[in-house]
Amino acid sequence: MKTYLDRRTLLKSALALGGAAAINAPGMSWAQGEAARLRCTWWGSPDRARRTTDVGKLFTERTGIEIAGEPVGADYWAKIGTQMAGRNIADVFQLEPSSLADYAGRGAAKPMDEFVGKQLDISSFGEKMVDLCRANGKIYGVALGLNSFSLFYDQTVFEKAGIKPPTHETTWKEFADMAVELTKASGRPDYWGAPYGARYHYVFDVWLRQRGKRLYTEDAKLGFTVDDAKEWFTYWEDLRKRNGCVPADVQTLDQNQIERNSLALGKSAMGLTYSNQLIGYQLLTKNKLGITMVPSSGPGTKSGHYYRPALIWSIGSTTKNPDKAAAFISFFVNDVEAGKILGVERGVPMSPKVREAILPSLNDVERATVDYVNLLADKVSDYPPPVPIGAVEFDNNVMRKVADQVAFGQISIADAAQRILEDGNAVLRKVN
Structure with a gap:
């Protein structure tokens, strides 16, 4: 698969403010009491853990679906390897561009195409942004933000x-x-x-x-x-x-x-x-x-x-609740209140509506990361071919x-x- 991004197209779709995007995808239900428990794992700082946990709580309040967070330190990849061997990968787990094709190819991640337009709404990202998380022609993840x-x-x-x-x-x-x-x-x-x-x-x-x-x-x-x-x-x-x-x-x-x-x-x-x-x-x-x-x-x-997905949510291939995992990811990237909690710690939000909502409340450090991404607008080159397994x-x-x-x-x-x-x-x- 070849994926090339023109920097003007990417900037327009990923950074420009304005333009509303629907938060709820067709067929997505947020009915209370929908019993399920999803495991979610990631690596990162204590601040990232706090933000992620708070969004998980908000999702539970909205849907009744419990999010069990599993933040991991330096041994993250070793733990993922152990989970793969035991066919016990978390329902939602974190990847990044250099690891997406690798773990998709090894059967750790589940293709997400069947959920797009249903439980998963990424319509506001633009096709170029969605393509950043493809491997072998299929969607194996959702970008959580843009960085360089x-x-x-x-x-x-x-x-x-x-x-x-x-x-x-x-x-x-x-x-x-x-x-x-x-x-x-x-x-x-x-x-x-x-x-x-x-x-x-x-x-x-x-x-x-x-x-x-x-x-x-x-x-x-x-x-x-x-x-x-x-x-x-x-x-x-x-x-x-x-x-x-x-x-x-x-x-x-x-x-x-x-x-x-x-x-x-x-x-x-x-x-x-x-x-x-x-x-x-x-x-x-x-x-x-x-x-x-x-x-x-x-x-x-x-x-x-070049611009790149900062981090990626993928669905574990062994999950028993892939539709609910997709719904959580959709909530994570589309909900305005979730966006205010997350800020730009995982990169500049991909959703225009979330960006527009959070920018006024960013502190000086958060604003500096957005200003930096904007600084690169006329300096970045096309996104490279997909990182190999x-x-x-x-x-x-x-x-x-x-x-x-x-x-x-x-x-x-x-x-x-x-x-x-x-x-x-x-x-x-x-x-x-």
């Missing part, structure tokens, strides 16, 4: 150091020099300017797209060369040797959980992550955080950014593993570049 990659920075630390913060025009060289300056200015032996970003597959993807390449090809292979990988690892190793980024033992704490990221841990002044996560990061620090684009290759070059294993067992081995000095950059290509393509060949 981003650079977070501690404004307080920058101001104290007398260093100008990064902007959307900051280059990779300027970012590195800035990080080194910040480390020196902090005067602390346990604080650095930047994370060791070599292990972030999504930042590597942006870096590659700035060079006219991408992480994955349409035929489910890696889209870069050994020389590309050498240049990538060399950049981060040079920065580490200049003491501009956190050492390996600090960076390996980060298992894609906010609480363990070097910025959230108070170990670095900058972080490379997803735009919707600004809210969760800000709750973990007293200092004011800022948000801007991932560094660029220089004036006149591609930004490497095996992308999660590539991230967990190849990209991060090899980057950590480089940082710990266990293998050379040349060996790492060769290994990431060989091991990565082997993983993709195994499942595609």
